[in-house]
Each structure stands twice: as C-alpha cells, then as structure tokens.
Amino acid sequence: MRRFAKTVLVLAVSAFVLVLAGCTRTAPKTPGTDGVYPVYYCVVNKNATAMTRVEYTYQSASKEARIAELLQKLTEDNSDAGQYAVVPGSIRIEDWTLSEEGELNLSFNGEYYALSSVREAVLRAGVVLTLTQLENVRSVSFTVNGEPLVQHDQPVGPMVAAMFANHIGEPTEVKNVTLCFLSGAKNGLVAVDRLVFPDDYKPMEEYLLEFLIAGPTEKEISAEKQTELQPLSGIPSGTKILHLVTKKSTCYVDLSKEFMDSDKSIAPVYILHSIADTLIRNFDYIDGVVISVEGKVLSTYRDTEVPSIFRTADLLQPKNQ
Amino acid sequence: MSFILFLGIAFCGIVSCVLLSYILISYNDRHLFDVTRKQLSDYSEGLSYDIARTGFPSGSDTTVAEQLYLLAENYHGRVLILDGSLQVCFDSYRTKNGKTVVAPEILEAVAEKTHFSYDEESKSATYVRVLPSVTGSKENTIFFMRYDMSSEWSRYQTSRRYIMMIALCLSIIIFTLAIVLAVVFTRPLRRINRALTEIGNGKFDERVEVRSNRQVADISDSVNQILERTHEMVENRQNFVSDVSHELKTPMTSMKILADALLNSGEELPPMVHEFLTDINSEIDRENHIISDLLALARMDRKTDTIQYARTHINEILDVILNRVAPLAESKEVEVVCESYRDIYADVDEPKMITAITNIVENAILYNRPNGSVYVTLNANMTYFFVTVRDTGNGIAESEIAHIFERFYRVDKDRSRETGGTGLGLAITKDIINAHGGQIKVYSKINEGTTFSVRVPLAKPVRNGGKA
Numbered sequence: 001m002r003r004f005a006k007t008v009l010v011l012a013v014s015a016f017v018l019v020l021a022g023c024t025r026t027a028p029k030t031p032g033t034d035g036v037y038p039v040y041y042c043v044v045n046k047n048a049t050a051m052t053r054v055e056y057t058y059q060s061a062s063k064e065a066r067i068a069e070l071l072q073k074l075t076e077d078n079s080d081a082g083q084y085a086v087v088p089g090s091i092r093i094e095d096w097t098l099s100e101e102g103e104l105n106l107s108f109n110g111e112y113y114a115l116s117s118v119r120e121a122v123l124r125a126g127v128v129l130t131l132t133q134l135e136n137v138r139s140v141s142f143t144v145n146g147e148p149l150v151q152h153d154q155p156v157g158p159m160v161a162a163m164f165a166n167h168i169g170e171p172t173e174v175k176n177v178t179l180c181f182l183s184g185a186k187n188g189l190v191a192v193d194r195l196v197f198p199d200d201y202k203p204m205e206e207y208l209l210e211f212l213i214a215g216p217t218e219k220e221i222s223a224e225k226q227t228e229l230q231p232l233s234g235i236p237s238g239t240k241i242l243h244l245v246t247k248k249s250t251c252y253v254d255l256s257k258e259f260m261d262s263d264k265s266i267a268p269v270y271i272l273h274s275i276a277d278t279l280i281r282n283f284d285y286i287d288g289v290v291i292s293v294e295g296k297v298l299s300t301y302r303d304t305e306v307p308s309i310f311r312t313a314d315l316l317q318p319k320n321q
Numbered sequence: 322m323s324f325i326l327f328l329g330i331a332f333c334g335i336v337s338c339v340l341l342s343y344i345l346i347s348y349n350d351r352h353l354f355d356v357t358r359k360q361l362s363d364y365s366e367g368l369s370y371d372i373a374r375t376g377f378p379s380g381s382d383t384t385v386a387e388q389l390y391l392l393a394e395n396y397h398g399r400v401l402i403l404d405g406s407l408q409v410c411f412d413s414y415r416t417k418n419g420k421t422v423v424a425p426e427i428l429e430a431v432a433e434k435t436h437f438s439y440d441e442e443s444k445s446a447t448y449v450r451v452l453p454s455v456t457g458s459k460e461n462t463i464f465f466m467r468y469d470m471s472s473e474w475s476r477y478q479t480s481r482r483y484i485m486m487i488a489l490c491l492s493i494i495i496f497t498l499a500i501v502l503a504v505v506f507t508r509p510l511r512r513i514n515r516a517l518t519e520i521g522n523g524k525f526d527e528r529v530e531v532r533s534n535r536q537v538a539d540i541s542d543s544v545n546q547i548l549e550r551t552h553e554m555v556e557n558r559q560n561f562v563s564d565v566s567h568e569l570k571t572p573m574t575s576m577k578i579l580a581d582a583l584l585n586s587g588e589e590l591p592p593m594v595h596e597f598l599t600d601i602n603s604e605i606d607r608e609n610h611i612i613s614d615l616l617a618l619a620r621m622d623r624k625t626d627t628i629q630y631a632r633t634h635i636n637e638i639l640d641v642i643l644n645r646v647a648p649l650a651e652s653k654e655v656e657v658v659c660e661s662y663r664d665i666y667a668d669v670d671e672p673k674m675i676t677a678i679t680n681i682v683e684n685a686i687l688y689n690r691p692n693g694s695v696y697v698t699l700n701a702n703m704t705y706f707f708v709t710v711r712d713t714g715n716g717i718a719e720s721e722i723a724h725i726f727e728r729f730y731r732v733d734k735d736r737s738r739e740t741g742g743t744g745l746g747l748a749i750t751k752d753i754i755n756a757h758g759g760q761i762k763v764y765s766k767i768n769e770g771t772t773f774s775v776r777v778p779l780a781k782p783v784r785n786g787g788k789a
Contacts, residue, residue, distance in 0.1 A: 118407060165422045
C-alpha cells in the first residue's frame with residue numbers, strides 16, 4: 001500500500017513538473033526532465049538571411065571545455081545540412097577569457113571590422129545567444145585586435161541574451177509586473193507582484209490585462225494569510241479584449257460585453273480601477289485609461305456613473321508586513 | 322449526335338466557368354495583398370524623407386513617432402524601425418526598443434531590399450523594407466510592419482465563396498442549357514431522319530418539310546430534289562411496266578383463245594402437236610398470271626388502285642383463304658392448321674388482304690417438304706391484328722431474307738419454276754400490307770422453317786403526310 005502511495009506521489013510530482021516545464025515560461029533557462037539544460041548553438045543559412053538553432057549535447061563536463069565546444073560549433077560549417085557558421089571563416093577567435101563574474105571575453109582578429117553591419121549583428125546575436133546558455137556565462141564581450149568592440153564610436157560592452165531576439169514575437173527577458181487585484185474583503189485593491197515571460201506577439205498591456213482577467217494564482221492567494229487581503233479577480237472570466245492601443249499616454253481598452261456581467265457585490269469603482277491602476281503602475285508612458293465596451297466608451301457601469309478617463313486612485317490596501 | 326453536342330456545350334461551358342472563377346480568385350488573391358502592400362510601400366517612401374528631415378529617432382521632433390503609432394493603430398499592427406545594425410530604434414509595442422533583432426524577415430529584406438509574407442495561422446501580413454537613403458548616408462534604416470489581415474481575410478474568403486457559388490450555379494445552368502440546346506438543335510435532324518426512314522420504306526411521295534433554320538432548310542430542299550427525281554424515275558418505270566403489260570395482255574388473250582380453240586376442236590391431233598399445244602397453253606397461262614401480277618403491282622404503285630376500306634371479319638377472310646389453298650395443300654401433302662384466338666374485325670380492303678395473305682400461305686405450302694405443316698395463327702390487341710404463317714420448309718438463308726420482297730427475286734431459281742411462281746407474290750403482299758399501314762416481317766432458320774408475321778392496324782390509319 002505504501003509502495004502504491006509512493007508511486008502515485010512520484011507520478012503526480014513528475015506530471016506537475018512536466019506541466020510546469022511545458023506551460024510556464026517564467027525563466028528562460030528551464031532544465032529538461034533529466035535535469036540537464038537543453039542546449040543549442042546558432043547557425044545561419046548560406047546567405048545568412050536566417051538564423052536557426054541546432055540542438056547540441058555537451059561532450060565534456062568542465063565549463064571551460066564546454067565553452068570551447070560551443071565556440072568550435074560556432075565556427076564550423078555543415079554545408080551538407082545547409083548550416084553555416086555564425087562566425088564566418090575569415091574571422092578568427094584568437095583567444096577567450098572567462099572572468100570570475102561570469103563575463104566571457106572573446107578576442108577577434110582585425111577582419112571583424114570588415115563585416116557588413118548586418119552580418120556583424122547576426123554574428124553577435126548568434127554568439128551571445130549560444131554562449132549565455134552556459135550557467136557560468138552571464139555576459140559576453142568582444143575585443144578586436146585587443147581593443148574593446150566599438151559601434152558608432154561607442155563601446156558595445158558586455159552583452160546579454162535579453163539584448164537579442166531571433167524573432168519579432170520572441171520574449172527576450174523576464175519582467176516583474178504588478179497586478180492590481182481586488183482584495184478578499186472587496187473593499188479595495190491589492191497589488192500582487194509576478195514574474196512573467198510572455199510572448200511578444202501582442203502589446204505588453206494586453207498580456208497584463210489577460211493576467212488580470214485570468215485572476216490570481218493559487219500560490220498568490222495562499223501567500224496572503226489574511227482572507228480579506230487575499231487577491232481576487234473582479235473582472236468576469238469570459239471578458240475578451242477586443243482592442244487595445246496606447247496613444248499619447250492614454251491607454252484605450254475595448255472589452256467585450258461580458259465585462260458588464262460582473263459580481264454585483266463588488267463596487268464598480270474597484271473593478272474599473274483594477275484595470276486602470278494595473279496599466280498605469282506598470283507602464284510609465286501611461287497616465288490615463290479609457291475603458292469602452294463593444295466600442296462604446298463607458299459613461300455608467302452597472303448604473304454607477306464613471307469618469308471617461310481613469311487616473312490612478314489610492315485604493316490599494318496596505319499590506320501587513 | 323445530341324449527346325456529343327451536349328458534352329461539347331457542357332464541357333466548354335463548365336471549363337469556361339472554372340477558368341473564370343480561377344482567374345477571379347487569383348485576381349482576388351493578388352488584390353488582397355496588393356492594396357495594403359502598395360499603401361505601405363508609398364508610406365515608407367515618404368517616411369524616409371520624414372526621418373531625414375526630423376533626424377528620427379535621435380531628434381526631439383516626435384512627429385515621426387506619432388505617425389508610426391497612428392499607422393500601427395490604423396492597421397491593427399506593430400511597427401518597428403531598425404538601424405543598419407538591426408537595433409530597434411522604435412517599437413510601437415515598446416518591448417523591443419534597443420534590442421538587436423535578427424528575425425529572418427528582416428535579414429531577407431536586407432538581402433532583397435524588401436520582404437512580404439502572410440501567415441495564414443495568425444492571419445497577419447509582414448512587410449519589411451530597407452528605406453531608400455535620401456541623405457546619401459550608407460547607413461540603412463529598416464521599416465518593419467506586421468499587421469492584422471483577419472477582416473480582409475474574412476472578406477476575401479466571403480468573396481471567394483461567392484465566386485465559387487456563382488461558378489457552381491453557372492455550371493448547373495450551363496449543364497441544363499446544354500441538355501436543352503442539344504435537344505433543340507438536333508430536333509430538325511431527327512425529323513429529317515424520321516422522314517428519310519419513311520422514304521426508305523418505299524414512300525417516295527413523302528417530302529421532308531423541316532425548316533427550323535437555314536442550313537436544315539437547305540438540307541431539306543436538297544433531299545426533296547433527290548426525291549423528286551427518284552420519284553420521276555420510279556414513275557417512269559411503273560408506267561413502262563404498266564404499258565408493256567397492257568400491250569402484252571391483248572395478244573396473250575388472243576393466243577390463249579386460239580390455243581384453247583385448237584385443243585378443244587374435237588379433232589384428233591398428232592400426239593406431238595397435242596403435247597406442244599398443251600405446253601403452249603400452260604405457258605400462256607403462266608404468262609397471263611405474270612402480266613396480271615405486274616398490272617396489280619403497277620396499280621398499287623401508281624395509287625390508281627386505292628385501298629377501299631371496309632369493316633371486315635378477318636376470321637372469315639382466313640377461312641376463305643384456307644378453303645382456297647386446301648386443294649394445293651392436299652396435292653403437296655402439306656397439313657394446314659389454323660388457330661384464331663378471337664373474333665377480329667378490322668378496316669381493310671378485303672380482296673387485297675385476301676391476296677396478300679393467300680400469297681404467304683401459298684408460299685408456305687409450295688416451299689414446304691412433303692408431309693410438312695403450315696401453322697396459321699390470328700390474334701389481335703387493341704390496335705393491330707396479327708397473322709403469323711409458320712411452315713416446316715427448308716428455310717431461307719439469312720443473306721436472302723433482305724431480298725425476298727424484291728420483284729422477280731427467287732430464293733431457289735430452279736424450284737420456283739417447277740412451283741409455277743411469278744416472283745411477284747411477296748412484293749405484292751408487302752405493297753398491300755404497307756398500303757394498309759401495316760408491316761411484314763420474316764424469321765427463318767435453315768432446315769427448320771420460315772415464319773411470316775403480319776401486323777395490320779385494326780382501324781384505317783390517319784396519314785399526316787410526313788410533314789414536320
């Protein structure tokens with residue numbers, strides 16, 4: 001019986017880990033199920049008009065050897081597979097050093113400056129995105145002929161993965177956002193900080209509103225011991241964002257008609273300010289929010305008159321320390 | 322003919338429909354992307370001047386940024402401006418500012434100066450263009466725009482559906498039209514064919530009167546001219562036969578009287594003279610018989626001898642015939658069996674009908690084997706009465722059957738002379754039956770026998786003259 005319970009527990013934990021690994025993107029470096037980080041190296045096509053990733057398995061265990069392995073891959077052509085090195089043949093990596101702080105410095109020969117600006121950008125992106133996968137490499141810096149790399153007469157300095165994107169919709173960095181949910185006592189708002197790593201196919205404002213509609217996570221609710229301060233979503237779950245645009249420091253949000261069917265026990269001001277305060281707090285370029293439903297700007301919400309533009313209001317409940 | 326015409330029209334029509342819808346859909350496809358593409362191309366052309374004028378993105382003038390935000394909003398899309406090092410200087414989503422983007426669309430645009438793609442899944446289009454340098458600077462500026470095309474896409478899908486529906490409806494209409502046209506166009510030809518079939522059955526006085534269009538009218542006229550000439554030739558031949566027969570009949574009658582007078586003079590003639598005179602007398606009888614038949618045929622042909630319809634008890638006719646042929650049957654040792662299923666009355670010319678059927682029954686007896694049989698049956702339905710005469714003779718070869726109704730045609734030349742036939746009996750029978758609006762058919766098998774089947778209308782047929 002105990003063995004059975006143990007098996008069920010192991011299976012449940014494994015399933016949970018799998019779900020987390022598959023669905024959440026809260027961190028760019030997620031270990032695989034076997035505990036080993038999946039590693040890739042970047043290659044380009046023949047004309048360097050597309051950069052792709054090729055999966056790779058380390059051959060050695062030490063961090064220096066692994067750096068050398070990846071550098072080897074970055075300078076190696078595999079023309080049979082149509083994969084060409086991110087670092088073209090004319091460029092030589094003469095030396096590399098890894099500092100205690102995790103800054104990897106690569107020394108290139110003088111041919112580096114002969115590269116076109118676009119090809120140089122592809123090289124930097126491919127090298128940085130590949131090498132910063134190593135846990136001990138936090139940033140990569142380039143020197144050319146012993147001098148730090150300069151661009152537009154400015155030193156480029158250490159580069160991190162978040163500075164590059166392989167696709168327009170690709171997320172580049174983990175963001176810390178503040179979501180203003182309703183308090184459990186329904187008499188104010190509570191701010192919940194969350195680390196997010198969303199895609200970049202929609203404006204960030206839209207992702208935040210989606211988080212707000214989806215409501216707080218179990219973890220966020222249980223983190224607050226006082227029931228009246230536990231976060232709660234006041235926006236009806238079926239609400240859809242029809243359109244969202246930010247113009248001249250005002251964010252215009254158009255919601256579907258489901259937004260009108262909110263919980264009657266919650267005062268409209270909290271529901272509306274939950275949206276407005278979340279947007280204003282997270283984006284310094286927004287200082288006002290206009291909410292409309294099915295294209296019509298709200299003048300009343302559930303028989304309560306509302307302003308045409310929402311500014312931030314002091315509705316946040318103080319948190320118990 | 323009508324099926325081929327139908328296939329031709331339907332094929333051409335439906336192929337045209339498919340082709341037309343394909344052209345429209347292709348045009349629609351191109352047009353869908355072309356409009357916005359052209360707008361963006363024009364816009365980005367102007368943008369390069371604005372960038373040069375305002376020093377965007379480093380200048381303090383925010384006009385370009387405001388323009389770009391407006392553009393992104395109008396197209397429900399995202400606008401990025403990148404410098405020559407692929408670093409983002411402007412992002413309408415504000416998330417990629419300062420980042421280096423090595424997206425394939427951008428790299429391809431740098432190589433090709435422009436890039437356009439459409440993603441069916443997200444229903445968004447991507448337009449990237451390396452902006453032309455207006456200041457002569459070698460530094461590139463890249464304009465990137467991804468915009469929503471779902472409304473255009475749904476409009477496009479709707480118009481595509483409409484085109485396909487219209488094409489389908491048109492195809493159905495063409496299909497129906499093809500059937501109607503095939504029937505209408507071939508109707509005159511079918512009428513001509515019907516008229517020619519009648520003519521083929523010997524009705525040379527028929528005329529083709531189909532005038533649905535000029536071409537068909539021309540064909541009708543040509544056929545009628547041929548018929549006119551054929552009719553003249555047939556008439557000349559009939560007149561000749563009739564005249565010759567008439568001219569021969571008087572001397573033959575005189576010869577017959579003289580031969581009879583000599584044979585019945587009571588004087589003892591030398592045996593050889595008596596024998597010769599008897600032969601001459603029988604040959605004169607045979608010749609007379611032929612002349613009578615020829616005259617009968619000539620009269621039938623020239624319609625001088627019209628059918629005198631009268632309500633007649635057909636069973637009685639059959640009795641008369643059987644009585645008439647009984648001595649012949651007895652002499653040939655052939656049994657004649659008659660079976661009539663009901664009392665039948667019909668409008669016929671009694672003497673001619675007796676002649677017609679007698680000819681058939683006589684043939685069945687004459688060309689039978691000794692101790693053979695002849696079975697005669699009489700039956701009727703609501704429209705026709707049927708007489709079948711089946712014998713147990715030697716049968717007629719298949720190749721001969723087509724000729725047996727021809728004048729003077731004999732299946733067995735040697736034997737015919739012995740039986741004393743003129744070779745005109747079946748020709749006369751066929752003429753009489755046809756003149757009554759009936760038909761005669763023959764089925765025969767060698768060594769088993771022959772069956773003649775006669776079908777005659779019960780009522781006097783109403784002739785429409787074959788006019789269309």
